[in-house]
Amino acid sequence: MNAAYLIPALPLAGFVLLVLFGRKLADPLAGWVATLAIGSSFVATAVTFAYLLGRDAEHRAVTKSMFTWLSVGGFQVKASLLVDPLSITMCLFVTGVGTLIHLYSIGYMHGDPRYSRFFVYLNLFAFSMLMLVLGDNLLITFLGWEGVGACSYFLISFWFERESAAVAGKKAFVTNRVGDFGFLIATFLTFGAFGSLTYHEFLPKAGTASHTTLVAIALLLFLGACGKSAQIPLYVWLPDAMEGPTPVSALIHAATMVTAGVYLMARMSPLLHFTPHVLDLVAWIGAITALFAATIACAQDDIKKVLAYSTISQLGYMFLAVGSGAYVAAVFHMVTHAFFKALLFLGAGAVIHGLHDEQDMKRMGALRKYMPVTAATFIIGWLAISGFPGLAGFWSKDDILAAAWGHSKALWVIGAVTAGLTAYYMTRQVALVFFGQPRWKEARPEHHGAADKAELTTPEPVAEHTADAGEHHPVEPHEAPPLMLIPLVVLAVGALFGGLLNLPFGTWAFLERWLHPVLGGVAPEIHVAGSTKIGIGAVVTVLALIAIVIGFSIWSRRPENPALEPLVLKKAWGVDALYSFLFGTGGAFVAAESAAVDKQVIDGAVNGTGSLVRLAGREGRRLQTGYVRNYALGIAGGVVVILGYVAVRAGG
């Protein structure tokens, strides 16, 4: 059981080791060290998981205390790990998918000038994420929460030589601050209301606080979750986060960190249970985000942008599940999504790699002949996310939609439409990338600078290709090295069979039973009859299949269909422009005014004092004539004044 300590400790050790010796280890040894660290962390998680399995369902929550972190009067924060089915489920896929992505990065980042630093960040990220899920109180969770935020910033702007990457990093950081603000205030309120921040102390007595306080806590926590998990209105950072290296997009911005918000909601479910209206809000925000992001994904040309909007959309599904009270479905979708989205991202990375930093899908096509393994695994990921019967996404999405049906029919309609759109835009992507005519040989009109690794001072082999990437690709696309293909294959297996974790047939619902001690007690019963469930599942599946057929028939024939890619969708409904206008213009106005005040009032006072002294000096120096007689006159005058004063006093 003490293996639980090792879960976060090993990535931390890897981080320390790489900080100290990363440069010496260099390429590729540093990558292997990092992979070993997270890989052994996965083993430790598996051991802990096996241990928990061996216990009764009711005794599967264990607190492993390490030391008292803070002790201020009656306020005590212990640095402890909460090992229970929920946190271990999270740890399993964080370390599992994390290990695969580390492995993939060894190949993908090969030749990068900051190779070892990349793995420093990755290991630090893994450590923070594990602290986030394992923390047994809100403060430790917040520590991990900020840790992943910082690592996300480092990794998005990893290629900070590129202006856009640096800007994207800042954007993610600032947007997340808004959410973190909510998290912090919620933490304060929780302590004020319950006098404790430890989950197993305050959650059982959540009902004792006043309803207003509970609503405030729930809303603020949801704000935090919105920031981290990229929901409306704080989702804008995620598409830009694609500026980071592709493994980062896969690990942080698809599989792990962005699920932190969903995790937080699931963890706080006993509290949310008392605020049904907030849950309604969560469900609606989730559903609207899912639909909204899915529409945008339909018109993006950048292979990673499509996946980014798709991620936002899928996270919306998870929030829809949380809001409908189906926490297990949310966690289930989180796990399956981790499989297929990481797979899709890594596949996209392999494509980008194979095409020498081409990210425009309109300039791909027919790649299945050149990259058979990548194509095969990508297709599995595509079918999984589209909800093709039997694959991982099919089962988890059905769970969510069934819960939405039980909660509100309107939410179900939104969810079902989104499912169709998801199938459509993913089909569009697959058709554009792997089918149709090869288009990478055509001369590109202009270099739009979005290439993943472009304009970097990387040594072989990237640099020699970026040099002439401006005109044409002289080299045929090639399959990724085996090191990058292994994770793809493993994740493809996960995407194929991930659904087995929680089949909706009584005893087959492993995840449901496994999470029941944590989430089962509070989740409202969702009454959806078995036949209804099958019926709505069939409707959604048929919808998805139709979307696949339509999407494929359109996009495999022609890569250009302007009617289907309206500008408003390409520009993501203009939300970025709106935000720039609202906050940018307003902020610029405030900044300009402040600058004026600074210049005129503050600087004026400072400069005024200065010029006053100069003036006094300039005038005062006239008194110093250098003539003794003047000084003598002054002395005499002074004596007369003093004598006069004394005389008047004496006389008066």
Place this chain on the structure above:
Amino acid sequence: MLLAAVQPTTTWYLVLGALLFTIGAVGLMVRRNPLVMFMCVELMLNAVNLTFVTFARMLDDIGGQALVFFVLVVAAAEVVVGLGIIVSIFRRRVGATADDLHILKG
């Protein structure tokens, strides 16, 4: 004879002291020859001495007379230093006046 009838009182001495002081002070301010200015300072010092002695007499207090000796000693020392300075000034620039020495002008 007429003068003999006039009995000089202490006030006369005080007035004489004041006059001498004023002559010295005005002379210091209006003359430019360092030597003359120096003599004016001596004049002022001695006017003060006269006043001291007068007050000592008036108030029947020996303190005033004792102070005069201090002033005399200090004046003697001052004469040494002052004349030394004046001599060195004249060695450097012949016929200099006090106004020529205004290098401390601000």
